[in-house]
Amino acid sequence: MKALKPLALLLVSALPFAVACQKSAEIEGQEVATQTSEQEIPGTNQPNDLSPTQAQTMVDDVTIGHKAGPDGTIAAADQGDDFAPGDPVVIAMKVGDAPPGSMVKVIWYGPNDTKLSENEKGINAGSDHLIFENLNTASLATGDYRAEVWIGDEKVDQQSFNIVERSATGG
Numbered sequence: 794m795k796a797l798k799p800l801a802l803l804l805v806s807a808l809p810f811a812v813a814c815q816k817s818a819e820i821e822g823q824e825v826a827t828q829t830s831e832q833e834i835p836g837t838n839q840p841n842d843l844s845p846t847q848a849q850t851m852v853d854d855v856t857i858g859h860k861a862g863p864d865g866t867i868a869a870a871d872q873g874d875d876f877a878p879g880d881p882v883v884i885a886m887k888v889g890d891a892p893p894g895s896m897v898k899v900i901w902y903g904p905n906d907t908k909l910s911e912n913e914k915g916i917n918a919g920s921d922h923l924i925f926e927n928l929n930t931a932s933l934a935t936g937d938y939r940a941e942v943w944i945g946d947e948k949v950d951q952q953s954f955n956i957v958e959r960s961a962t963g964g
Contacts, residue, residue: 825892848947851891855942855950861885865922874952877959879931884940884952885924891944893918898943899925904936930956 843851857874858867860883867885876882884899891897898913912925927940933956942950 825894843945843947845947848944848949851888851895852897852942852944852949853887853890855884855886855952857940857952857954858883858885861922861924865924874954875957876930876954878933878935878956882927882930882938882940882954883924884926884942885922886942886950887921888916888923889921891916893920895944897923900941900943901927902939902941903933904938909938 856867856872858872859876859880860871861867862871865885867883871883882901886897888895888897893916895916896913897916898911900911901909903909910927910929912927914923914925916923925940935956935958937953937955939951939953941948942952
């Protein structure tokens with residue numbers, strides 16, 4: 794009976810490590826979307842083929858505004874969807890539930906669904922937020938624009954914004 798006590802203590806003390814290893818394996822087992830695609834990837838065994846639900850859990854709280862703070866979020870006072878030509882358009886999002894190495898893409902569209910540009914960034918280990926900026930707005934005409942956010946082969950959000958005369962932005 795005395796010989797079983799040390800064994801029991803060893804097993805009890807090893808339990809937290811076993812749980813931690815399982816959580817680590819679950820995180821490592823998550824699908825890492827290393828590429829983005831604007832088209833559905835056929836087949837479920839492809840690493841960049843995410844389900845819509847899975848993609849929505851990886852990228853959340855997408856916000857548009859004029860500037861992001863040091864914490865990677867856009868404060869309420871800096872949020873908005875009216876921008877003058879030359880003003881940066883900032884898109885911020887939470888990515889804390891996405892595995893490191895996953896790629897997120899923002900595609901910028903202008904009037905008549907004209908694709909203007911795209912930006913892609915990888916998620917670093919420990920990152921909670923990603924920030925995208927479209928700084929090339931000086932030559933944009935007034936009108937309606939949008940930015941689509943993609944991870945893997947899923948569009949997870951779309952933000953609409955307007956380029957307006959400078960006097961309409963309050964600046």
